[in-house]
Amino acid sequence: MCVLILVWKVVIRCKPDMKGTVRYLAGIAGQSGYGSKSTAEQVTEHCSSLPPNLTAIVTGATSGIGAETARVLAKRGVRIVIPARDLRKAAQVKENIQKEHPKAEIIILEIDLSSFASIKKFCSEFLFLGLPLNILINNAGKFSQKLEFSEDKFEMTFATNYLGHFLLTELLLEKMIETATQTGVQGRIVNVSSVIHGWVNKDHFSFNRMLQPKYYNATRAYAQSKLANIMHANEIARQIKERNANVTINAVHPGIVKTGIIRDHKGVITDSLFFVASKLLKSTSQGASTTCYVALNSKTEGMSGRYFVDCNESRCSTLANDDSEAHKLWKQTRALIHKRLRAN
Numbered sequence: 281m282c283v284l285i286l287v288w289k290v291v292i293r294c295k296p297d298m299k300g301t302v303r304y305l306a307g308i309a310g311q312s313g314y315g316s317k318s319t320a321e322q323v324t325e326h327c328s329s330l331p332p333n334l335t336a337i338v339t340g341a342t343s344g345i346g347a348e349t350a351r352v353l354a355k356r357g358v359r360i361v362i363p364a365r366d367l368r369k370a371a372q373v374k375e376n377i378q379k380e381h382p383k384a385e386i387i388i389l390e391i392d393l394s395s396f397a398s399i400k401k402f403c404s405e406f407l408f409l410g411l412p413l414n415i416l417i418n419n420a421g422k423f424s425q426k427l428e429f430s431e432d433k434f435e436m437t438f439a440t441n442y443l444g445h446f447l448l449t450e451l452l453l454e455k456m457i458e459t460a461t462q463t464g465v466q467g468r469i470v471n472v473s474s475v476i477h478g479w480v481n482k483d484h485f486s487f488n489r490m491l492q493p494k495y496y497n498a499t500r501a502y503a504q505s506k507l508a509n510i511m512h513a514n515e516i517a518r519q520i521k522e523r524n525a526n527v528t529i530n531a532v533h534p535g536i537v538k539t540g541i542i543r544d545h546k547g548v549i550t551d552s553l554f555f556v557a558s559k560l561l562k563s564t565s566q567g568a569s570t571t572c573y574v575a576l577n578s579k580t581e582g583m584s585g586r587y588f589v590d591c592n593e594s595r596c597s598t599l600a601n602d603d604s605e606a607h608k609l610w611k612q613t614r615a616l617i618h619k620r621l622r623a624n
């Protein structure tokens with residue numbers, strides 16, 4: 281029963297009012313022409329005349345929402361780079377996509393997003409290929425049930441979801457700006473966040489405590505990392521705008537989808553309860569739609585520093601919208617990562 285309440289709370293809490301709830305449940309389209317029931321294929325249907333030679337990096341593409349995002353982008357002719365820690369799983373995803381689209385170009389490179397050294401190695405290997413980079417989807421996600429620490433000695437959920445994607449974006453941003461300048465095609469970065477970011481208040485958003493918490497709460501750690509994903513997008517959007525560069529960055533909530541991130545929670549979330557709750561959940565293809573909409577659809581061209589839910593712009597929490605907090609977080613994160621990289 282508590283699962284139903286949890287799923288209901290997560291699904292409904294992203295809807296500000298009764299109208300929003302009805303819209304979600306009925307799949308009524310918003311301003312964009314799409315809604316909660318739109319699939320990734322539907323929101324990219326018109327994208328058959330995309331510029332040639334588009335390249336996208338999709339993290340976390342070995343399962344769930346990321347795998348579907350990679351499949352649909354590949355279907356639209358985008359070259360896909362899959363950074364993966366499990367190369368066998370990545371090879372299986374590649375095989376599945378190429379079975380459906382034999383011409384799809386898929387490149388697999390190793391990465392562990394919880395390790396700064398691994399991210400640096402991935403970026404060097406990718407940049408060495410000399411490919412353009414138009415789209416970066418920061419999608420990989422971890423929900424660590426127990427307190428675990430990364431190789432760099434930071435709490436694992438925060439390290440994977442936020443610190444890892446922060447460094448990845450930093451190391452690839454110049455390439456994206458260069459590609460956009462050379463091709464005239466706008467670069468797009470998508471940070472996959474979650475509506476759960478709204479559960480975090482300022483008292484629970486202390487940088488040092490998120491890195492090394494004294495009292496660990498798995499849901500809180502996950503929510504903090506997802507809040508940081510939005511603040512990261514907002515701050516980088518501001519910096520890119522200041523540079524007048526042709527790259528956008530936005531954050532999305534994909535919806536609640538029964539993927540690996542939820543399936544891991546056996547014992548608490550049982551299959552039978554999920555069956556009942558499934559009416560409130562999205563399919564994986566519906567879960568990948570907001571990411572694909574923001575990454576590819578012409579309607580989101582030029583939009584940056586925004587937050588999207590169900591393929592429409594939406595409101596995020598007050599803290600997520602706080603520019604000075606976002607800047608402070610960016611400064612602290614950058615200093616931390618660079619100090620750690622220098623030490624290694």
Ligand SMILES: NC(=O)c1ccc[n+]([C@@H]2O[C@H](COP(=O)([O-])OP(=O)(O)OC[C@H]3O[C@@H](n4cnc5c(N)ncnc54)[C@H](OP(=O)(O)O)[C@@H]3O)[C@@H](O)[C@H]2O)c1
Binds near residue numbers: 342420475
């Ligand atoms: N599902 C939902 O209801 C929901 C709701 C809101 C937001 N989200 C967000 O959506 C995104 C995708 O999640 P999902 O639901 O599709 O979950 P998923 O099926 O569990 O996929 C997570 C992906 O992240 C990868 N990953 C995890 N740790 C990694 C690491 N250290 N290095 C490299 N890759 C790593 C996983 O790789 P492996 O295959 O190696 O494990 C997997 O490919 C996440 O950011 C999640 O927070 C999901």
